[in-house]
Amino acid sequence: MTDAAKRIVILGATSAIAEAAARRWAKAGGRLVLVGRNTERLEAIAADLAVRGAAAATFVALDCASADAEAELATIVADLGGVDVVLVAYGVLGDQRTAETTPQAAAEVFRTNFTSAAAWCLAAANVLERQRSGTLVVIGSVAGDRGRLSNYVYGASKAGLGVLVQGIAHRLAQQGARAVLIKPGFVDTPMTAAVARKGLLWAKPARIGAIIVKAADKGGPVVYAPGIWRWIMLVIRLVPASLFHRTKL
Amino acid sequence: MFRPAFRDQLPAATQSNTVSSVLATGLLRSYGDSCLNGPGGLIDMTGLDRLIAFDRTTGRLVVEAGISLSDILKIVVPHGWFLPTTPGTRFVSIGGAVANDVHGKNHHRAGSIGCSVRALGLVTAGERRTIGPDAEAALFAATIGGLGLTGIIEWVDLQLVPVPSSRLDVEIIPYGSLDEFWAIASESVVSHEHTVAWIDCMSGGAHTGRGAFTRANWATDGVYEAHSDASWKAVPVEFPSIALNRLTVSAFNEVYFRAHQLQRRRQLQHYATYFYPLDAVSSWNRLYGRRGMLQYQCVIPPGGDRGVIRSLLDRIAKSGQASFLAVLKTFGERTSPGLLSFPRPGSTLALDFPNRGVETLALMRTLDAIVAEAGGALYPAKDGRMPAPMFRQSFPRWREVAACKDPRVNSDFWRRVSLDD
Structure with missing residues (x-):
């Protein structure tokens, strides 16, 4: 697969981060769905x-959160004649307060970010395992690293997805294929438009897109984007609960 | 501030009743208040930066309005195409370029960018319309150079030009007086596609208008290399406002002039070096310190322009105010469809002044009187202060633009020049 155009499937292709990655793959002459x-x-x-x-x-218009992942992915991959990268990029931030008071709202976050995404990930893992090649790239979040009062519903959905991808990476490593979890920090996208965006920690989607494209080629199963978040989240995980619980993070 | 990511979001953004009015903005390179809307909201168009179509055989390019000229060039140059004309920075959006009907060093050949616009998508009064020279021509003419007032430019259909290289064959000719400038300029507009002169406006008397004339044609080597935006030169902090004063600017000009005077030179330059020298230094504006700078760009109609340019330069030399970058160019005859277009036959003089407050504004009022007397005009994209009567007199068709204005759109510039006192 060195000379042929890379075959890439992007789920949630209208997200700003996914589009940034897609532009890089396009410039390199890839074939994208x-x-x-x-x-x-x-x-x-x-x-x-x-x-x-x-x-x-090309594109396929469907709702990833409610589609039959296994069947849809099979059709797309058959049309492409195989696949080199599957990027799972869709998700919702939800509203923490609403999720706490309205059970359906919390269920909707879990269904979109975890249940449906997990179905796509498992479907992709089966394809890559059969091919014995290719990479599953999944966008998680640093919010999945420690439950915090400000966004633990979203965080839990991404944490669950993270463990699933970790397991798939383990499984595929023995089959010649790979799975990578990307954990972006603060990214300046329409999804975070309602959050006050200030400070050095906010990254542009183009930067995250570049990290994704690189991670699809090589690197560890968990990639913080940008890398500084690995250390920030390490510190946040290490803060003892007695101290952490006095914050509003 | 609205930040649309997709074109279908524009009608709702213009109709939002959370703000009293809206204004589309791009990369915010206008010097004055034409990209500000104090009491209303802004629509940041930079998220709409997609390419819609590019025909590599005909050079027809259709793009969303928020894409930068820099990104366009990276895509089209490797295929042998170039922008029909370009301003002195590539960090402007195409929508902003059309809304200000920008011009470049090849105005005498290509006219302004509006001359090469085949069609526009315009969101006006909540509707998405397609306009062009033959489709809603009056609205099209009001939109070219229309400062974003007729609605939100959604996409631009532009005719590119084929170029034989990504480099230019550049000739730099030092000259000692305004008379020499006119002689070189009239000869060069025939022989060269790109012409402009840097002038030392600190020197008066017999040396008034001395400077370095550069003229260029595209090279013919068939080598196409797009530029890179990676820049290692940057101004890291704001300089003290005093840094650019009469002495330092005089000294710089003297050194610069002497350096050029040593020899008449000819060299091959990449288009980025030739067209966008300041883009190589990010945040160059910090050189002017916290108080910043004011631009003054006027055009003087033919006939009296030689005498008037001399009066302007004499006035500046006498004022003791330093202009670091002064540029003089003759415009051609090609007229733009735009009703509020700035370029017109004659000569244009562009000056940068460090902001010294009252005294700088006073000098500009003096220059205004000379420009108005000569029947000239100031460039709205670079203006934050011209009196309303001067605007109305020098852009006599402004009422036709006012008639096409989207009632939901407004800007600080427009409130300043269109409202009766």
Whole structure:
């Protein structure tokens, strides 16, 4: 697979981080299939990737959170004639307060970020295992590293997904394929538009996209994006509860 | 502040009743208040930076309005295409370039960028419309150079030009007086596609207007290399406001002039070096310190322009105020469809002044009187202070633009120049 165009499937392709990664893969001449809900937006992204150099950029309009992952992925991969990268990039932030008072709201966060994403991950793992090649890249979050009062519902959904991907990485390592969990810190995207964005720790989607593309080629099963978050989260995990519980983090 | 990520979000953003008015902004390189909307909201267009279509055989490019000229060039240059014209920085959005009807060193050949716009997507009064020279021509003419007032420019359909290289064959000619400038300029507009002169406006008397004339044509080597935005030169902190004063600028100009005077030179330069020298130094504006700088760019119609440019330069030399970068260029005859377009036949003089407050504004009022007397105009993209009557007199079709204005859109510039006192 060194000379042929890389075959890439992106789930949640209209997310800012996914689009940033897609632009890099397009520039390198990749063949991309974009999966998302909004046809007009997928069309706009596909046209852009084609101009940027993608060997092909097509899209499938469906709701990842409710689709039959196994069947849909099988069709997409059959059309591509195999797959080199599956990127799982969709997710919702939800609202912590609403999730605490409305059970359906919390269930919706878990269904989108964990239950449905896990189905896609397991489907992709089966494909990659059969191929004995390729990489599953999943966007998790530093919020999954320690439950905090400000966003533990979202954090729990990403933590669960993280353990699943960790297990898939273990399984695929023995089969010639890989799985990588990306843990972005603060990223300046429409998903975080409601959060006050200030300070040096906020990264642009383009930076996270570059890290994803690199992680799809090589590196460890858990990639903090940018790398500084590995150390920040290490400190946050080490703070004793007696101290941590006095904060509003 | 709205930050749309997709074009379909624009109609709702313009109609939002959380703000009294909106204004689309790009990379915020306008010097004055045409990209500000104090009492209202802004729509940051930089998230709409996608390419929609690019035909490598015809050079037709369709892009979302928030993409930068820099990103466009990275895509099109390797295929042998270039922007029809470009301002002195590539860090402007294409939407902003159209809304200000920008011009470049090749105005005498290409006109302003509006001359090469085939069509525009415009969100106006909550509707997404397609306009062009033959489709809603009046609205199109009001939108080219229309400072974003007729609605939100959603996408731009632009005709690129084929170039034989990504480098230019550049000739730098030192000259000692304004008379020499006019002689070189009139000869060069025939022989060269790109012309401009840097002038030392600290020297008066017989030396008034001395400087270095640069003229260039595209090289013909067939080598196409796009630029890189990686820059190792940056101004890390704001300089003290006093750093650029009459003495330091005079000294710089003297050294710069002597350096050029040593020899008439010819060299091959990459387009990034030739068109965008200041883009190589990020945050160059910090050289001016906290008080910043003011730009003054005027155009003087032909006929009287030689005498008027001399009066302006004499006035500046006498004022004791330093202009670090002064640029003089002759415009061509090609007219833009834009009703509020700044470029017009004649000569344009662009000056940077460190902001010294009252005395700088007083000098500019003196220059205003000379420009107005000559029937000239100031460039709205670089203005934050021209009196409303001067704007109305030098852009006589402003009422036609006002008639096409989207009632939901407004800017600080427009409130300043259009409202009656």
